Amino acid sequence: MLDLHYWPTPNGKKVTIQLEECGVEYRVVPCNIGRGDQFTDAFLSINPNNRMPALVDHAPADGGPPISIFESGAMMLYLAEKTGQFMPSDPRGKYEVVQWVVWQMANQGPKTGECGHFRRLGDTEGDQSYAVTRFTDEVNRFYGVLNNQLYNQPYLCGDHYTIADMICYPWCVNWAGQGQDINEFKYFKRWFDELSDRPAVQRGMAVGSDLRNDPAAMSPEELASLKAMLYNQRARPAPDQGGLL
Ligand SMILES: N[C@@H](CCC(=O)N[C@@H](CS)C(=O)NCC(=O)O)C(=O)O
CATH class of the missing domain: 1.20.1050.10 (Glutathione S-transferase Yfyf (Class Pi); Chain A, domain 2)
Known part of the structure; x- marks a missing residue:
């Protein structure tokens, strides 16, 4: 099974289009970037860059433990190789x-x-x-x-x-x-x-259309904290002790 950590933005929809075109089974795991899901420890273990999308393949071709991938382009190359579709092999x-x-x-x-x-x-x-x-x-x-x-x-x-x-x-x-x-x-x-006009493109673009944060329903305080979280992000500190120096 493939887990796609996803929120409906253009970077996420590239991957849902490909998954729909390939006809493979996948599960959408909402990563609500307006709520800060991208900063949780669980998500950072998949994507240290705190951005969605991210992909986890629970059944990789080598039969080993799950493979997780971040960066939509890397995910698409991975899926092209896994499915053998939509990329020439020469x-x-x-x-x-x-x-x-x-x-x-x-x-x-x-x-x-x-x-x-x-x-x-x-x-x-x-x-x-x-x-x-x-x-x-x-x-x-x-x-x-x-x-x-x-x-x-x-x-x-x-x-x-x-x-x-x-x-x-x-x-x-x-x-x-x-x-x-x-x-x-x-x-x-x-x-x-x-x-x-392609049905798979339409399906891919529609994934997660029910997932949204409505700014109109947010209080001024909620909007201010959303803005503080999303804009002007700076470095996340590394652990202080026990590292390689
Ligand atoms: N180069 C990355 C970009 C990913 C990216 O920028 N994702 C945005 C949404 S489209 C995000 O997660 N933003 C969260 C934030 O800014 O904190 C990719 O293509 O996967």
């Missing part, structure tokens, strides 16, 4: 996919996240126009990268739908909130519309 084809997975993890994911953060902030923390322009432009560049890649091939890595497509898709769904117009990127839009 080195040329495999590394075509791996480089797009790494591109998404190093570029599209983090910077689109910052784009959303600064755009949502408005002027509550002072003038954010420099950051908004910087990240909105960078996200625009990403849509251009995807559009060019899809100009003469149906999927990001050629003729076959792979985890490279699945990992990029959820971060594109909120294109309007990112200050973009996908009608300017017609090859991208063809791909986006096709993926949006």
Whole structure:
């Protein structure tokens, strides 16, 4: 059995899309990042980076103890290898996919996240126009990268739908909130519309739609403590005694 520690965000939905596409059985373990589940000792033993998603495979191929994995890209590579689906096995084809997975993890994911953060902030923390322009432009560049890649091939890595497509898709769904117009990127839009119609993509995107924290139902104190917990996180102290020096 696979346990997916999950909250319904684009980074989580990449993995639910893949699980749905592969048709494997999995269990969703809610990790409520608005309540601080990502900071519990149990969760940190799976992901020392206190971020969801995380995956635990209770039946790994080597028959040994459970394997736990953090970072959505690493989880998707693991699942592609475990299921033998949506990633070529020859080195040329495999590394075509791996480089797009790494591109998404190093570029599209983090910077689109910052784009959303600064755009949502408005002027509550002072003038954010420099950051908004910087990240909105960078996200625009990403849509251009995807559009060019899809100009003469149906999927990001050629003729076959792979985890490279699945990992990029959820971060594109909120294109309007990112200050973009996908009608300017017609090859991208063809791909986006096709993926949006896939039943497994729809199922993956819908996982956890009942899981939410409603800011409107929170008191000002609760909102302030949520903000203090999520923003400006700094280093968690290491144990003082008994370590390797
Ligand atoms: N690179 C990581 C990013 C994970 C990440 O940023 N997760 C966010 C939700 S999308 C989170 O857990 N945030 C909790 C927090 O900020 O404390 C991945 O792709 O798995």
